[in-house]
Amino acid sequence: MTDKKEKQEKTIIIGSGPAGMSAALYAARANLEPLVLSGMELGGQVSVTHIVENYPGFPEGIEGPKLVENFQKQAERFGTKVEFDSATEVDLSTRPFRVKTWGNEYLAETLIITTGATPRHLDIPGEKEFTGRGVSYCATCDGHFFQGKDVIVVGGGDSALEEGLFLTRYVNSVKIIHRREELRAGAILQNRAFKNDKVEFIWNTVVTEIIGDGIVDTVKLKNVKTGNEEELKTDGVFIFIGHIPNTDLYEGQLELDENGYVQVDRFMQTSVPGVYAAGEVADSHFRQVITSAGMGAGAAMQAIHFLEDHS
Numbered sequence: 001m002t003d004k005k006e007k008q009e010k011t012i013i014i015g016s017g018p019a020g021m022s023a024a025l026y027a028a029r030a031n032l033e034p035l036v037l038s039g040m041e042l043g044g045q046v047s048v049t050h051i052v053e054n055y056p057g058f059p060e061g062i063e064g065p066k067l068v069e070n071f072q073k074q075a076e077r078f079g080t081k082v083e084f085d086s087a088t089e090v091d092l093s094t095r096p097f098r099v100k101t102w103g104n105e106y107l108a109e110t111l112i113i114t115t116g117a118t119p120r121h122l123d124i125p126g127e128k129e130f131t132g133r134g135v136s137y138c139a140t141c142d143g144h145f146f147q148g149k150d151v152i153v154v155g156g157g158d159s160a161l162e163e164g165l166f167l168t169r170y171v172n173s174v175k176i177i178h179r180r181e182e183l184r185a186g187a188i189l190q191n192r193a194f195k196n197d198k199v200e201f202i203w204n205t206v207v208t209e210i211i212g213d214g215i216v217d218t219v220k221l222k223n224v225k226t227g228n229e230e231e232l233k234t235d236g237v238f239i240f241i242g243h244i245p246n247t248d249l250y251e252g253q254l255e256l257d258e259n260g261y262v263q264v265d266r267f268m269q270t271s272v273p274g275v276y277a278a279g280e281v282a283d284s285h286f287r288q289v290i291t292s293a294g295m296g297a298g299a300a301m302q303a304i305h306f307l308e309d310h311s
């Protein structure tokens with residue numbers, strides 16, 4: 001890092017999804033004037049969610065971008081500063097912690113990391129083009145739009161089966177396409193899926209292309225054992241092949257689990273005192289707006305106590 005004069009902050013929150021903005025709200029209400037570094041996408045994954053129907057307080061649901069706007073307004077009302085900037089480097093070896101962004105350098109007495117996780121992509125033709133037009137990474141968010149339709153799910157882990165089973169509430173059929181003939185998912189979910197009449201498995205198969213005209217219509221499949229290729233008509237492609245936590249900046253500085261998620265205790269405390277993590281960057285299990293918001297609020301409450309104890 002350079003010798004440029006750093007700006008001093010009591011709390012910097014890296015990330016602006018539900019966890020980050022909830023942390024900002026709580027920290028701001030304790031007069032910490034937190035700085036939120038929004039990252040590339042203000043609001044994170046919620047900003048690309050059509051409608052959020054499972055966040056309490058909105059009986060008719062709320063559009064993802066509107067919820068993000070509300071989160072921001074509410075946090076700013078109490079003194080949160082939101083910078084449309086991304087952290088590019090952090091140094092957690094001494095406190096105050098150093099945070100470098102595209103535009104500035106900061107010193108932070110406490111840090112709350114809420115950088116989320118990115119759904120792993122198949123990286124096949126059509127995937128990007130049809131995202132939000134039949135391609136989805138969230139059954140809880142989008143399942144409702146597929147009432148009576150036929151969809152495919154890609155993956156063989158707990159998420160693929162759990163979300164595939166969730167989709168059976170709405171859809172006519174779910175074909176789970178897995179690249180092997182053994183599932184990674186746990187036994188209970190496997191049994192439930194095998195027993196469900198709406199669920200069918202296609203083994204040893206990968207999706208090689210997603211085709212449509214405005215919306216998804218067909219997928220190209222390839223059997224990895226025989227090499228056979230075929231086309232399958234479908235209304236939706238739900239992809240659950242894991243998430244990649246956005247933790248590159250913290251590797252070697254914070255304890256991460258074997259999948260790269262930040263390890264926190266139940267107080268959102270990371271392995272470095274004064275550094276907290278909340279939301280999907282530290283949670284591979286729940287991954288909901290409400291759970292992330294709760295973790296964010298908790299992290300801020302702990303940061304407030306930490307500053308009281310270390311002032």
Ligand code: NAP
Binds near residue numbers: 156159240242
């Ligand atoms: P995961 O366990 O890593 O499973 C990912 C699945 O996607 C695997 O079956 C994998 O195939 C497949 N896959 C990966 N890359 C692929 C590609 N490029 N093309 C095709 N298939 C691909 O991820 P997850 O299911 O999201 O689960 C993440 C963690 O959360 C796990 O620890 C899981 O137990 C936990 N979780 C728990 C629950 C629950 O307990 N109810 C629910 C959801 C998640 P291979 O099997 O061949 O590697």
